[in-house]
Amino acid sequence: MKNFLLIFITIFLFTSCGKKENNTVTDKSKIKVGLVFDVGGRGDKSFNDAAYRGLEKAKQELGIEYEYIEPGPGAEREAALRQFANRPDISIIFGIGFIFTDEITKAAIEFPDKKFACVDYTYDSAKTLPPNLVALEFREEEGSFLVGAIAGLMTKTNKVGFVGGMESPLIKKFQVSYEAGVKYVNKDCQILIGYAGVTGDAFKNPGKGKEIALGQYNDGVDIIYHASGVTGLGVFEAARETKKFAIGVDSDQNDEAPGFIITSMVKAVDVAVFEVIKEVKEGSFKGGRAETFGLKTNGVDYAYTEKNKNLIPQDVRTKVEAIRKEIIEGKITIPVK
Amino acid sequence: MNKITKYIYSAAGPILSIIISLIFGAVLIALIGKNPIDIYTKMFSDTIGNSYGFGQVMFKSTTLIFTGLAAAFAFKAGLFNIGAEGQLTIGAFASAWVGITFVNFPWQIIIPLSLLAAFIGGAFWAGIAGYLKARFGSHEVINTIMLNFIAMALVSYIVNNIYLVPATIHTPEISPESVLLRFDILTGMFKGSPFNLSFPIAIGACILMYLIINKSVLGYRIRTYGFNPFAAEYAKMKSGRIILWSMAVSGGLAGLGGLNFVNGYKHYFELGLSENAGYIGIAVALIARNNPFAIIPVSIFFGILEYGGLTVNTLVPKEIVTIMQGIIILLIIAVTKIFEKKFKVKTV
Numbered sequence: 244m245k246n247f248l249l250i251f252i253t254i255f256l257f258t259s260c261g262k263k264e265n266n267t268v269t270d271k272s273k274i275k276v277g278l279v280f281d282v283g284g285r286g287d288k289s290f291n292d293a294a295y296r297g298l299e300k301a302k303q304e305l306g307i308e309y310e311y312i313e314p315g316p317g318a319e320r321e322a323a324l325r326q327f328a329n330r331p332d333i334s335i336i337f338g339i340g341f342i343f344t345d346e347i348t349k350a351a352i353e354f355p356d357k358k359f360a361c362v363d364y365t366y367d368s369a370k371t372l373p374p375n376l377v378a379l380e381f382r383e384e385e386g387s388f389l390v391g392a393i394a395g396l397m398t399k400t401n402k403v404g405f406v407g408g409m410e411s412p413l414i415k416k417f418q419v420s421y422e423a424g425v426k427y428v429n430k431d432c433q434i435l436i437g438y439a440g441v442t443g444d445a446f447k448n449p450g451k452g453k454e455i456a457l458g459q460y461n462d463g464v465d466i467i468y469h470a471s472g473v474t475g476l477g478v479f480e481a482a483r484e485t486k487k488f489a490i491g492v493d494s495d496q497n498d499e500a501p502g503f504i505i506t507s508m509v510k511a512v513d514v515a516v517f518e519v520i521k522e523v524k525e526g527s528f529k530g531g532r533a534e535t536f537g538l539k540t541n542g543v544d545y546a547y548t549e550k551n552k553n554l555i556p557q558d559v560r561t562k563v564e565a566i567r568k569e570i571i572e573g574k575i576t577i578p579v580k
Numbered sequence: 581m582n583k584i585t586k587y588i589y590s591a592a593g594p595i596l597s598i599i600i601s602l603i604f605g606a607v608l609i610a611l612i613g614k615n616p617i618d619i620y621t622k623m624f625s626d627t628i629g630n631s632y633g634f635g636q637v638m639f640k641s642t643t644l645i646f647t648g649l650a651a652a653f654a655f656k657a658g659l660f661n662i663g664a665e666g667q668l669t670i671g672a673f674a675s676a677w678v679g680i681t682f683v684n685f686p687w688q689i690i691i692p693l694s695l696l697a698a699f700i701g702g703a704f705w706a707g708i709a710g711y712l713k714a715r716f717g718s719h720e721v722i723n724t725i726m727l728n729f730i731a732m733a734l735v736s737y738i739v740n741n742i743y744l745v746p747a748t749i750h751t752p753e754i755s756p757e758s759v760l761l762r763f764d765i766l767t768g769m770f771k772g773s774p775f776n777l778s779f780p781i782a783i784g785a786c787i788l789m790y791l792i793i794n795k796s797v798l799g800y801r802i803r804t805y806g807f808n809p810f811a812a813e814y815a816k817m818k819s820g821r822i823i824l825w826s827m828a829v830s831g832g833l834a835g836l837g838g839l840n841f842v843n844g845y846k847h848y849f850e851l852g853l854s855e856n857a858g859y860i861g862i863a864v865a866l867i868a869r870n871n872p873f874a875i876i877p878v879s880i881f882f883g884i885l886e887y888g889g890l891t892v893n894t895l896v897p898k899e900i901v902t903i904m905q906g907i908i909i910l911l912i913i914a915v916t917k918i919f920e921k922k923f924k925v926k927t928v
Contacts, residue, residue, distance in 0.1 A: 277894075282852075310894040316852030318774060318845060319890055322636055325772060326891060329632075341747060353772075365747035412746060441736035443749075443852045 274334055274524055276301070276309040277327030278516075279320065281340030282443045284313035287473045289493040290512065294339045294362060296494075297516025304517075305524050316443055321346040328354040335523045337516060341365050341413060351376040351530075358528055360519045362512055363413075366533040378533040379515045384420035384577045385570055386508040386543035387468070390490050391424020392566050393506060393545065394466045395432050396559045397488075402433045404459035406478050408446040408471035410438040416579045417470035417492070417508075423578050428562065435459045439474045452477030460485045466505065468492070479504065488554075495546040505554045507546040511536055539571050593919050594867050597911035598881070605904040609896055619892050626891035627884045633891070635763065635773025639845065641876075641883030642775070643668070645782040646837030647861025648879055649789050650702075650830045652870040654720075656793055657826035658806040663709060663724025664834035665858025666731030667702035671835020673735050674701030676842045676849035679754025680743070687757040694758050694843055695781070695836065702835020703828040705731060710827025714820035720827065728858075736851055743849070750850040760844040776844030782876075785833055789872040792829065802826050834858060860886070863909045 278298060280291045298309045310333070312323040320343060327336045328350055335358040338347040344365045351359040351373035364378035372378060394403045405421055407414040418436060425432050437455035439445040452474035456467055460481060467482065468490040469475035475492060479500040482489040489500065491507030515536060522528040536542020545563070547555065569575050606616035627633045647664040654661035661667075674697040682690060709723035743751035760777040764770050793799040805812040805822045813819050841853045860882055868874035882905070889901030 312890065312893045313898065314890065314893075315855055315898075317841065317850070317855040318639065318853075319855070321774075322887070322890055323893070325632075326626075342749060344748065345750075411740060411749065412744070441733050441740065 274305075274307045274520070275332050276307055276335050276337065276520055277330070277333040278309060278311040278337040279323045279327070279339065279343070280311060280313045281342060282316055282446065285311075287447075288496060288499060289472055289475065289491075290510070291339060293494045293510065293512035294337070294516050297513035297520075300513060300517050301520040305521060307520060307524065321350070324350045328357050334358060335360065335520065335528075337362065337519075339363075339512075347376065348373065358523060358530065360516075362515060364533065372531045372533065374531040376530045377519060377528070379519070380533055380535045381510050381512075381515075382535065382537035382543055383508070383510060384416055384579050385538045386510065386545060387417045387420040387470075388424035388427070388570065388575070388577050389538075389545050389563055389567060390468055390506060390508045391421040391426075392428045392563050393555065393559060394421075394468060394490060395425035395427070395429035396562060397505065397556075398429070398432060398466050400463045400465045401429070401431060402435065402463045402465065404435045404437070404456070404464040404467035406452060406455050406459070406467055406469040406471055406475070407436070407438040408440075408474050409443055410441050410445070412580065414438075414470050417468075419580060420577050421468050424566075427566070427575070435462060435464055439471055446472035446474055448474045449477035449480065453481045456481035456489070457485065460487050466490065468508070470508075491546070495548065497546060497548070497550045501550065502554070504551065506551055509544050509546050511542050511544070515542070538567055589919060589923065590869060593916040594878075594912050597867075597908050597915050600911055601904050601907040604907050605900060608900050608903065612896065612900075614896055619896060622895070623888040623892050624884070627888045631770050632772050633887070635770025635775035636887045637880065637883040638770070638775040638779060639773060639840065639883075640886045641879040642779045642782050642840045642844075643837045643855075643857040644860055644864050644879035644882050645875055646785060646840070647834050647857045648864030648868060648875040649785055649861075649872060650706075650834035650837075650858075651862045651865035652868065652872065652875060653789055653793070653833060654826055654830040655865055655870045656799075656806050657802045657822060658809065659710075659713075659823065659826060659830070660721050661706060661709075661724055661827065661830045661834075662721055662862065663706060663727050663731075663831070663858070664837075664861050665854050665856065666724070666728035667705045667831040667834035668837045668854050668858050669731050669735050670705045670838075671698035671702035671832075672838025672842045672853060673738070673849050674698055674835070675758075675838050676751055676754055679758035679843065679847075680752055682758075683755045685755070685757060690755065690758040691760070691843075694839065698835045698838050699832040700835070702838070703832035706831020706834070707824060707828040709831075710824040713827070714823040720823075735849075739849065739851060745848075749852070750846070750848045753847045754843065758843055759847055760839060762844065774845040776840065778840040778844040781836065781839065785836060786872040786876060789833070793872070798822075798825060834861070837861075860905070863905065866909060867912050 285291055285295055301307050314320050314323040324346055327333050338361040341363040343361050347359055347361045355375055359376040362379045366378045405418050407418055422434050439448050439451045456478040466488045467478055469478040470492045478489050482503040483500045488505050491504050493510045495509055496507045497504050609616040609619050627637050650664045651661055675694045678694045678697045709720050709727055712718045712723045713720045745752055762776045801817050801822050842849055864878050868878040885901055889898045
């Protein structure tokens with residue numbers, strides 16, 4: 244019994260040590276953003292973290308406040324959106340990922356006073372968007388085509404690889420356009436394809452990613468492009484171990500394995516998030532429309548910075564830049580399925 | 581010892597465990613620099629403090645009642661069904677398939693058909709595990725876990741390749757006749773929450789389990805086998821059949837859980853809809869001591885934790901709630917044993 248008392252007192256002391264929340268009245272003029280992450284959530288060093296960077300940038304440059312929720316699969320996405328929509332202090336709500344398409348459309352209709360934005364929204368031109376919702380789309384196929392061209396030009400073994408997360412039409416788009424990019428510059432190049440799984444968990448399984456990547460490297464592949472969220476961290480691990488190369492996705496992933504990541508297909512999710520918040524702050528937010536981010540507007544690109552410059556030879560750079568121009572001018576049609 | 585004291589002792593263990601885990605959770609919250617009282621207040625006011633939150637809790641609980649019953653039913657026969665996750669997925673898909681395929685049928689036909697499909701889907705899936713155990717003696721834990729993987733992959737393949745609505749992760753919608761209406765449409769209460777008519781079905785399933793276990797010959801056999809398999813065999817009971825039946829009914833109950841999401845909420849099958857309810861159901865059954873009626877309040881408690889974790893997610897990481905759930909389960913098992921030893925009582 245003595246021990247019990249002791250434990251209890253310790254716990255009590257601990258709990259009462261909890262910091263008192265500052266109950267300062269929040270500045271009414273400050274815009275508050277609510278953001279709901281995709282499966283995987285923060286810390287994927289990729290898609291979700293790109294959205295988070297957008298939030299941070301907006302906080303620093305525009306002085307906004309934000310809150311975010313990391314929901315699980317199933318019913319939690321809608322519940323999370325509603326939770327923000329029910330809050331009077333939040334003016335704009337983000338859904339990160341195509342998976343929010345249905346839920347955010349419904350929420351936007353039900354809460355006409357709130358503003359909504361959805362990254363990777365699946366826009367159906369046959370349906371009209373609610374006037375308080377902006378759909379943010381990315382032409383990943385353009386970026387994937389370019390990194391495919393880089394892989395095709397730089398491979399020494401004439402074999403490149405692709406590791407996808409969940410086998411789904413969305414990731415297929417990355418794969419197919421990447422393949423097209425490789426073939427565009429290197430007709431005889433062989434491409435090995437691997438997927439980590441068939442459920443959402445396939446985006447957060449680095450062990451599996453490493454296994455697939457090691458298999459491909461052992462088969463003679465020297466460059467692997469991944470589109471697999473956290474799973475890709477395993478691909479980088481395999482690249483480091485075998486001293487081969489990888490290509491990152493969504494964010495510039497150079498820092499995950501410096502020297503082994505030739506480049507990354509960068510999706511400017513952060514820019515999109517930031518721009519929408521800026522529009523809200525300036526009062527120029529306009530919903531009911533889809534905004535597309537492609538090569539033309541630098542919405543997608545491949546990373547070319549001080550950090551990875553020396554990995555990409557000048558002649559490759561020149562050729563890829565020429566291809567970029569052709570895509571922007573519409574001279575190349577990129578397959579998506 | 582009379583029955584009432586026995587029940588009090590049985591309930592005391594779980595309640596004590598819950599209190600200890602709440603204290604432990606408070607310590608964790610304090611350690612990350614937040615005030616536990618604020619967090620708990622928000623958690624409870626957003627879950628049971630308003631009708632929308634309560635509806636969300638009840639929606640989560642409905643699935644947990646089904647998966648809790650599934651685990652409890654198998655426990656009664658001394659079997660460990662870890663496969664409720666897969667059985668629920670198969671059941672949900674079967675029900676969605678009925679709703680998508682048989683259009684223009686009146687609800688009087690299509691609803692029972694959906695129920696039947698969900699039950700048979702889950703029962704079939706668990707039945708495979710039961711058959712393997714009965715026929716070859718391979719352990720049901722391994723069987724059900726492996727079948728979970730197969731169920732996920734199989735359903736995912738079928739959805740992705742046959743039923744997928746492009747650029748989503750779900751199937752087309754089921755027919756309007758096969759929808760189990762939400763309570764906010766029926767009554768105007770729980771506005772906006774997906775709490776639906778699956779709940780009375782869940783209550784019905786509790787009664788059904790009680791009747792099967794306590795009032796039927798099959799139940800008698802299952803209980804006998806659960807107490808002592810050798811005694812059951814000695815009494816000329818066919819153990820293979822008992823294993824097969826208890827696994828099938830257990831899986832069927834888990835399969836019915838799929839209705840809550842498919843027919844009651846989204847009106848389509850979506851990949852990942854099981855949300856680990858199959859695993860949490862095991863905890864529900866353990867805490868409810870396999871009593872079909874105790875499963876209802878325990879499920880609601882876990883519903884509060886699950887949905888509560890989401891409501892405070894903007895303030896604390898949801899891992900804290902997961903840790904608390906784990907602690908509750910560990911404590912309940914330990915505390916119950918301590919009670920039995922210390923007070924020399926046999927709990928129900």
